[in-house]
Amino acid sequence: MTTPLPEGFVVRLNRNVRVRDGGRTLVGGAPTRVVTLSPTARRLLADRTIRVRDRMSAVLADRLLETGMADPVVAELPGLDASQVTFVVPVRDRPAALDRLLTSIGDRNRVIVVDDCSHDRAAVAEVAAAHRAELVALPVNVGPAAARNEGLRRVTTPFVAFTDSDIVLEPGTVSILLRHFNDSRVAMAAPLVLALPDDRVARRPEGWVGRYEEARSSLALGPDPGTVRPRAPVSWVPSACLVARVDALEDGFSADMRVGEDVDLVWRLVERGWRVRYEPGATVRHEHRTAVSDWLGRKAFYGTGAHLLAQRHGSDVAPAVLAPWSAGFALALLAQRRWSLPVAAVIFAAAAARISAKVEGSDHPVRFASSLTASGAAAAVWQTTGLLLRHWWPLAAVGCVFSRRMRRAVAAAAVLDTVGDYRRTRPRLDPVRFAIARRLDDAAYGYGVWYGAIKGRSPKALLPDIRWTTVGRSGRSASTRTSS
Structure with missing residues (x-):
């Protein structure tokens, strides 16, 4: 995992990174941080892009990847041999969907179909045989995670592709994802998941739930790598x-x-020092649930996984991450008292003053700090909206019965959330039905979170993580030293 990035590897600052002070300062990353570049490092960064040519450029590119400020330019990376990938497909029934998936995979790769104790085993076996896929039939149902592991034990190639039976691969998906493995620290890469057109004839899924999922599926993680x-x-x-x-x-x-196993695997890989990449330039199509009962049940099922993840990964699963000042800022606004705006303004000013001392090396430290503080305040408001509407909605609903201020807060949060998401996703759905779908989505997921927390007798998955985060002044070096 310590092998340097190879010569010719190209990375580009992502669109959320701001370049300030004549190219000397970068702001962005995950979490947000400030990086001060040395004159040598500035010369390596041309048009927001770094091409690895020597050790110094490799170190800088690697550091920007590690901080989340830059992403590989996949189109400029060498392709790897796609025949070095074995497909592992866990399945339980759904032979028609399995046939559709295996057709999209083609016949160039070894495919292992793990039948997780289907009710109609013969139908699954017939499809696997028709596509010359290796079949592993499990005697009892063990769930998708264990089924994938059964297939993984039989993989002899350097790479494995786990694919669920209800997806269809787009041409070139795996080849695009493989390019990320030119970075020896990348353990896993995943594509953008889009909706599968109904019956593969209609170009888009029908029904209001289908059109909502087309734009706002839990599996679709956005257009940015x-x-x-x-x-x-x-x-x-x-x-x-x-x-x-x-x-x-x-x-x-x-x-x-049986739920959240994908999140758990990603986070364990990251804990061990590996990188995991999301690449929307590669796409697959997924058969979204469009029946209301199935859709809501799946959202609630996803929510129950929060408790399991909290038991394993602690505060990483927190529904909100706030600095004390930003939590105070949001609470002051939420109180809706005469003193709310003045108190919020004082908190904002104090935070900006504190941050300005950390970025005093900037050409305009006060302006810079004010911008960072404004971003933090906006994030705090947005996260509070999520708490009211999604994770804490049972408490908010009770509060609405007794408090006019809570009713106003929830109404404002719902409008802000709906308008923001509607403008961002541009669904093929009118605003009213989109708003209803958003609230049902949040209610079902939040119900699942509460169900898991109550059943597990632990509130961990419901508690925000409030911690001091400071914007540090980084050192001047070619590789950059950062503080967050």
Whole structure:
């Protein structure tokens, strides 16, 4: 994992990174930090891009990847041999979907189909045989995580692709993801998951739930590539489709987890020093649930995984991460008293003054600090909105019965959330039905979180993580030294 990036490897600052002070200062990453570049490092960064040519450029590119400030330019990386990938497909029934997936995979790779105790085993076996896939039939149902592990034990190639039976690979998906493995520290890469058109004839899924999922599926993680790790903009990737380095996986998924096993695997890889990449330039199509009862049940099921993850990964699963000042700022606004705005303004000013002392080397430290503080305040408001509408909605609902201020806060949060998401996702759905779907989505997921917390007798998955985070002044070096 310590091998330097190879010569010719190209990285580019992602669109959320701001370049200030004439190119001397970078602001961004996950978590947000300030990086001061030395004159040598500035010369290596041309048009927001670094091409590895020597040790110094390799160190700088690697550091920017590690901080989440830069992403590989996949189109400029060498392709790897796609025949070195074995596909592992866990399945339980759904032979038609399995046939559709195996057709999209083609016949160039070894495919291992793990039948997780289907009710109609003969139908699954017939499809696997038709596509010359190796079939592993399990005598009892063990869940998708353990089923994938059964397939993983039989993989002899350097790479494995885990693919669920309800997806379809787009041409070139695996080849694009493999390019990330030119970085020896990358253990796993995942594509963008889009909706599968109904019956593969209609171009888009029908029904209001289908159109909502098309725009706002839990599996679709956005248009921007990124490093995947706790508290990053992309903090997990779904197991619907994953390409991984076999040597990095060790024992694979946690076999005792039937939900959240993909998040758990990603976070364990990151803890061991590996990188995981999300690459929206590669896409797969997923058969989203569009029946209301199935859809809501799946959202609630996802929510129950929060407790299991909290038991294993602690505060990494917190529904909000706030600095004390930003928590105070949000609470002051939430109080809706006459003193709310003045108190919020004082908190903002104090935070800006504190941050300005950390960035005094900037050309305009006060302006710089004010910008950083404004971003933090906006993030705090947005996270508070999420708490009210998603994770804490049962408490908010009770509060609405007794408090006019709580009703106003929840109404404002719902409008802010709906308008923001509607503008961002641009769904093929009118605003009213989109707003209803958003609230049902949040209610079902929040119900699952509460169910898991109550059943597990632990509130960990419901508690925000409040900690001091400071913007430090980084050192001047070619590789950059950062503080967060």
